[in-house]
Amino acid sequence: MADTAPALERFHTGRVVMLATVAALGGFLFGFDTAVINGAVVAVRDAFGMGAGLTGFVVSSALLGCIVGAYLAGRLADRWGRIRVMVLAAVLFTVSAVGSGLAFGPVDLIVWRVVGGVGVGAASVIAPAYIAEISPAAVRGRLGSLQQLAIVTGIFVALLSDAMLAGIAGGAAEDLWFGLEAWRWMFLAEVVPALAYGVLSLQIPESPRYLVAKGEPERAQQVLGQVLITGVRERIEEIRRTVTLESRAAFSDLRRPGGRGLLPIVWVGIALSVFQQFVGINVIFYYSSTLWQSVGFTEEDALTQTVVTSVTNIVVTVVAIALIDRIGRRRLLLIGSAGMFVMLGALAVVFGTADLVENADGVLEPVLGDTAGVVALLAANGFVVFFGMSWGPAVWVLLGEMFNNRIRGTALGLAAAAQWLANFAISTSFPALAELGLSFAYGFYTLFALLSLVFVARFVPETKGRQLEDMA
DSSP states (O other): OEEEOSTTOEEEHHHHHHHHHHHHHHHHHHHHHHHTHHHHHHHHHHHHTOOHHHHHHHHHHHHHHHHHHHHHHHHHHHHHOHHHHHHHHHHHHHHHHHHHHTOOSHHHHHHHHHHHHHHHHHHHHHHHHHHHHHSOGGGHHHHHTHHHHHHHHHHHHHHHHHHHHHHHHTSTTSBOSTTOBHHHHHHHTTHHHHHHHHHHHTTSOOOHHHHHHTTOHHHHHHHHHHHBSSOHHHHHHHHHHHOOTTSOOOGGGGBOTTSOSBOHHHHHHHHHHHHHHHTOHHHHHHHHHHHHHHTTOOHHHHHHHHHHHHHHHHHHHHHHHHHHHHHOHHHHHHHHHHHHHHHHHHHHHHHHTSEEEEOTTSOEEEEOOHHHHHHHHHHHHHHHHHHHTTHHHHHHHHHHHSSOTTTHHHHHHHHHHHHHHHHHHHHHHHHHHHHHOHHHHHHHHHHHHHHHHHHHHHHOOOOTTOOGGGOO
């Protein structure tokens, strides 16, 4: 049951994995909530008679809630504690699931989607923060990567449950149980993991760093005693050394002395979040089925490809968990950026050289031949592989551990809010970019993959093996 870490850190492996897994359930709901609309969108559009613009806003409206949730979660976590924010997120997930499943029209569905988005944003902040604060340094990267593994698993389960419910009913728009259509049950299904998250969150202890900050070092020592076999007192003293007890963290603490802009490390966190989205990863997950159909694949083949991509993402996240504490976060990001640059570049070239055929609406669209189609599929999945083994998990790990104790919750909240804003910008701009040409869209993402490589090489610090109390 015990593992050995450098210096004084020997720890109870089973206990720390259990605590990190419960916290990462927020990531599972994060993935589930953002992906569950995938299987319901056509049925919802038809049920409420929505046009393309309104349908698109219903899909993306949750991201607006995510921005608010991420922005507020860090401050709430510093005031209320990590566990209470987890429970709040679970309540928001539950309310959103029930409200969305019983929605009367597009307006209230948007409201419930935004409510769920607030929960997603909060979970995206609180899970990596808690995992980083409870984990021994030697395994913090692997445990932090559980957040990303939970997210991609949540996406996969949402897509799978959508398919199963639609299959049972004979279609997403068909009645299933109690006179409710299958698409409504797709939303209602989220109640189960949401309730589990709330109940299990109440079974785990508060973060020792929060307890020390609130003047409860004895409770903090008890919590660390459940994780560490040796070195508990030394760790408490390190936390005492870095936590300022007499004042709360505020956004003003993120600014340079004299108020001249944000601290450099905060800008690094924001930039990591923006680059993670500006390489276009969510275009693959939000639009992949539509994309593949638009270039000549059948609907069945496009849906199959989407599921394969989702499974690929899970597998490579497991690979990242195995690598992140061995080769470090920075090197993993560099490898990922280089690989994404090559794969996205290949997609831009393939779409740019494809034959153009006029569709039913009179719009010219690229159609891929057999060879180009295979290349595009390999490049798209290669992109997911390089992202999933690097920028997917490593960014969340870094955001959870790169800030010092005083600003961690607040800075993480700001960086996560920037990530959701970037996600919203990329997700809503893709249709317009695609109208200019898929080669233009993927050329844009290729450029940001290259810029991310330069950024990591110049500005991102390595946090592998360092105690959180030693962060600048």
